[in-house]
Amino acid sequence: MKKISVMLVDDHAVVRMGFKLLLQGSDDIEVLGEAQSGEDALKQLQTLAPDVLIMDISMPGMGGLEAIGRVLAKYPQQRILVLSAHEDIMHARRVLKAGASGYVTKRSAADVLMQAVRAVYKGQVYLEPEVAQAMAVEQVSGSKNPLDALSEKEFKVFLELAKGRSVQEIADAMSLSPRTIGTHLYNIKQKLNASNSAELAIIAIRAGLIKP
Template identity: 55%
Template sequence: MTRVILVDDHVLVRMGFRMLLADAGIEVAAEYGSGEDALAGYPHVRPDVVVMDLSMPGMGGLEAIRRLLAQDAKARILALSAHEDTAHPQRVLRAGALGYLAKRSAPDALIAAVKAVARGERYLDAPTAQALAMAQISGEESPAAVLSEREFSVFLHLARGLSVAQIAAALNVSTSTVGTHLYHVKQKLGATNQSELTLMALRWGLIEP
């Protein structure tokens, strides 16, 4: 039986996923409400698949994916997201996740995605795969594509309203390091303050309204 860890800060979402997976004969071995808790619990569970939501308080799903793969390079991760952009799936797959599934997908897509990732195969839901293909063909990218991986993480945290100190704590870096990344983010995106960064993130579909 395939064993998974569910990581999502919404209890009702985890409950729904657990019932859906159980009906398909997939065992939910553990559930966590944050990336931090998932990192602490993972070594004790060693699941076949980690189903990781990207939008969570604290370090967030993307940073948790990076740290989890640094902890265990063989971890098989399926990322879930409510975002409609192409930047998130690109970043997630680049970070080492095997799959990406939009939360708007049909329930049976979650089953197919978990089974594919458990086999060590890549998985992208059809609409996301099409959006990525169209963006590549047209040459259109989110302006956030110019940011480095860590700059992108700092940008998202800032856009969600976190302070420099809160971001430093979430990413486990110094406030001066966050300040440096923030300077580069503003320079690259042509922003002057946090409000402008939030508006940019909303316009590009990188955060939820």
Template identity: 60%
Template sequence: MKSGARIRVMLVDDHAVVRMGFRMLLSDTPDIEVVAEAENGEQAQQLCAQALPDVVVMDLSMPGIGGLESIARLTARYPGLRILVLSAHEDTIHPKRALKAGAAGYLSKRSAAEELIQAIGHIAAGRMYMEAALAQRMTLQQLSAQQNPVDVLSAREFEVFIALAKGRSVNAIAEVLNLSPRTVGTHLYNIKQKLGAGNQAEIALMALHAGLIDP
């Protein structure tokens, strides 16, 4: 990004009202320009080549390929692109997976508006940004060598795992993730094998204990 230039931002969230709120907020910031909006990862891939954003502000829970896979694809295709995750997930597993996929920062949607603007500026300048409370919890887990069982899941398996934990059927997951039911069934089998889970109820219990779903 050229010195003194406005930061070009693309918003990626499947809720139009959320995007509108962020656009209004960022439009009042003189150093930031919202150049594109996408409602899912697939659309983000298409618009990125046209809009050429410096920073993508992205949700994780979206229909289609999902946030984690979108991050991996975008950063692989556009190495200089910086991605800030803005998610409702406040556990430590989602931030770890987002950073591993290539994100440069992570904020929860409960963060103050000023922090979002600050985070965009940080990652546009080539730095990392992590919400302070999440960063502290992640550091404590690393110091205690605490590992969560779901860490063994691939990015796609993790998305299927979360959907199963929320009680969705194989067919429903297949439709949302644009996969065949057979592929989702294969992921389900692998998830059970890796986690030693016997059924969907046990998967939900594991997700609950990990803080990935609400009671």
């Protein structure tokens, strides 16, 4: 029987090791390789060609959301399952919009991760049950989140600002100029009707993106 081949993408070696051991405990899944960043994953994809790419989204460099876009631009048929520490529905919505096929959190039980890999491999969309329920409730209530108006880069800058990082620190981390980050900051404040970083932090806390 052909096993489902996967590649793990996470910047923490210990995390990769843990999930590798977990996945290889199944009869129908094998881990072909590992990558520590989106850039690293792109380099290895052509050689490894895994059935499913299991990717974190909070990584240095281009980050997971941008990596999803770049992977699918180059390999449109690639199945991507996001395995994230973020338990809010905002991140889940964004990865699905970017083209990923599934979203599970790192606190998921082993059987949930296995189900997700198998579902994504078959071409299905898989959401961790708790996340799927929260998204359904939001859809039924008809509530719109102003954060949805942010572009991917603006969303990334917004999160860093909400965590208390300075414009210079964010510029260094994202390999952009402080002026570019300043432009993003201006647009973020306009879209979210916020006047300072403290208000941005409050918005992030209310959305469940960061802990108070």
